[in-house]
Amino acid sequence: MSLKKTLYAASAFALLAGASYSETTVTIATVNNGDMIRMQGLTDDFTAQNPDIKLEWVTLEENVLRQRVTQDIAAKGGQFDVMTIGTYEVPIWGKQGWLVSLNDLPDAWDADDLLPAIRGGLTVDGELYAAPFYGESSMVMYRKDLMAAAGMEMPEAPTWDEIKAAAAAMTDKEGEVYGICLRGKAGWGENMAFLTAMSNSFGARWFDENWKPELNGAEWTATVNYYMDLMNNYGPPGASTNGFNENLSLFQQGKCGMWIDATVAASFVTNPKDSTVADQVGFALAPDNGMGKRGNWLWAWSLGIPAGSDATDAAKKFVAWATSKEYTALVASKEGWANVPPGTRTSLYENAEYAKVPFAAMTLGSINAADPTAPSVKPVPYTGVQFVAIPEFAGIATQVGQEISAALAGQQTVEQALDKAQMLTSEEMEAAGY
Known part of the structure; x- marks a missing residue:
């Protein structure tokens, strides 16, 4: 699919998520790194498609973010509707029932396109509990x-x-x-x-x-x-x-x-x-x-929805937008292919334009080389x-x-x-x- 057609598909993608929302506020806790800052700068695309959803951002240094979201979700504080969390938290919190399953994201989001190593780290008993924004080694x-x-x-x-x-x-x-x-x-x-x-x-x-x-x-x-x-x-x-x-x-x-x-x-x-x-x-x-x-x-910064959120449907719509192939195309159109969120989707590494990026192959090789089930020389x-x-x-x-x-x-x-x-x-x- 051409970049132009992919961007055109973004508006159609928005219709797949279903209901409309009335003055719903989605509060997002995220980390202060470059990809997340870039996402905040591009959310006019999301709000144009969803004028009845208001986004509020809480942007924190990495150690502080981890402390804040952990305290909030453990106490069922309800401060956040979307949390930026990692491959460490997702399986633990999913197993404890602290996160909302994302198995019902729209078919157009294409869960089967996720890299197996990344998807596996965010899945518990067949339930996907966070959507990867970018993956890394x-x-x-x-x-x-x-x-x-x-x-x-x-x-x-x-x-x-x-x-x-x-x-x-x-x-x-x-x-x-x-x-x-x-x-x-x-x-x-x-x-x-x-x-x-x-x-x-x-x-x-x-x-x-x-x-x-x-x-x-x-x-x-x-x-x-x-x-x-x-x-x-x-x-x-x-x-x-x-x-x-x-x-x-x-x-x-x-x-x-x-x-x-x-x-x-x-x-x-x-x-x-x-x-x-x-x-x-x-x-x-x-x-x-x-x-x-x-x-x-092996890591993925991902977007999860705490079970205590009172804006689950709107939060899912945002998560689907931010982690979609259409969002990747949006970044490419604004910033170039080298700056799209890497390491989450097979289709990105099959893209001829992305293949020209000098670090693309090394990133994929590094992700595939990490084995969470046998990390050390000795058994663990x-x-x-x-x-x-x-x-x-x-x-x-x-x-x-x-x-x-x-x-x-x-x-x-x-x-x-x-x-x-x-x-x-x-x-x-x-x-x-x-």
Whole structure:
């Protein structure tokens, strides 16, 4: 279908969702990243089709968003009609009956077009409990010009040792260019998302098959020491406060030789409106350590409807619009194909125009390479690549992340941080009855 025809189909799509609404307000909680900000700027298209639905936005930093929506849904507070939530929350909350099933979205929305890995992470017992806005894994984004100046080439599938060598070669602290930028900000979805994925490639796991923590074991110790070596020698100053948005800004300003983070960042580092190095960015798979696992994750930022919403029908109409093929076409028409939300639909990766985007194939390959059912080298009792899919994980991993961030800031040793992490995790798991 041509772009023009696809856009024309948007108005027809709106009719498929059914009833009209009278002065209905839909309150949407979302994260302050670029794709979500872009969506807010395009909602005139939705309100033109639905003049009797008013949208109200609550836009929050990632850690704050997670805290607010978790508190609200657990308490049945009813503050929000649509929540931006991730692959961690959806199966847990769906199983607890906290989310509205989306199995009845219009046929035109085409649930069968969703990538199996993404759809599977949002489905419980055959019920889809959130619609993916974008899907992601993680990969290496690097400066081709700095690699060339160092006389090096980035392999398509690098090892951690090759990453360290490249970081050393590209670091020029006097010129404020740092060989590598990685997440250091504490949070289960910030530094611990990166470190948990990294640890998989070092053979580590959060728990053994009997749910006993292994955080001060040899594999986690090797992971965190390697991370500290990279960050302390080749990373930017103040890295313990840097999360996704801070590192994105550093990379766009030309201050990072490499950045290992979400594949969704590719459109922002290659956009000449925002990035001073847009024409010099290359991509590679997340590193491995020769053990058969790469340090990449699997995630989808998705739109879910809490069971306490009093505007469920209107919320479904918005969710269907924001996660549709028609919305993708709308973004392409306004911003270009490189800026459409990636990683959710098979049809996007079959699109000849999108195939020309330099990071499209690497993103899809990274998503397909992540296996939530077997994330580590050793067998584990849990699912999840950069998280453990149990309700207790968010609290535990946030505390662990604080200890590791403190070590990165020089306030304690890696051994001290991991011993504390082991103790607090053991106490929390014992209290939870594992």
